[in-house]
Amino acid sequence: MDRKEFLSAIGVSAAAFTVMNCLACSKGSNPGSSNSVNGPTGVDFTLDLTTSANSALLANGGYLAQNNIIIAKTTAGAYIAVQQSCTHENYPLVYQGNSKQFYCNNHGSAFTEAGVVKNSPASHNLTVYNTTLTGTSLRIYS
Structure with a gap:
């Protein structure tokens, strides 16, 4: 050669x-990407707010993630639930109660408490779930 x-x-x-x-x-x-931008379907589970694992939901502005869903208590005291993954590249979101938004630390996408895109690069809204509080039981369902 x-x-x-x-x-x-x-x-x-x-x-x-x-x-x-x-x-x-x-x-x-x-690893953080997905072709699907939608949240889980067929959701129906209940959280006992008296257990220490769910204590973050007792404070206004608190949140936790379970079953690929973020459940949050707004600063006004209402319970809300959305898919846990960003619709841009499926990275986990956090809830920022003081800013009244769900935020992706990876690329900066933000969503309102109603799951509507606020900042790009995300272009699809979050899947929003129903919540019902009965006593100390919080039901999250589609």
């Missing part, structure tokens, strides 16, 4: 390696 053939072979190998790495980093293979 002469020098020209050798450099040509190396160039093809390097190009193939680069392409494979780029494909591995594409949105479809990103």
Whole structure:
């Protein structure tokens, strides 16, 4: 193999390696990504607000995540529930009670308490779930 053939072979190998790495980093293979932007379906579960695991929901502005859903108590004292994952790339959201929004720390998308896109890059609203408080039991359902 002469020098020209050798450099040509190396160039093809390097190009193939680069392409494979780029494909591995594409949105479809990103651990935080998903082709689905919708939240879980068929949701129906109840939280006992007297247990320590659910104590975050006793304070206005508190929240917790369970069953891929964020359940929050607004600063006004209402219970709300939305899908836990951002509709942009499926990263987990947090609830910011003082800002009255759900926020993605990964890319900066924000959603209102009603699940409506407030900041891009997300372009789809969150799936919103019903909540019903009966005594100390909070039911979350679709």
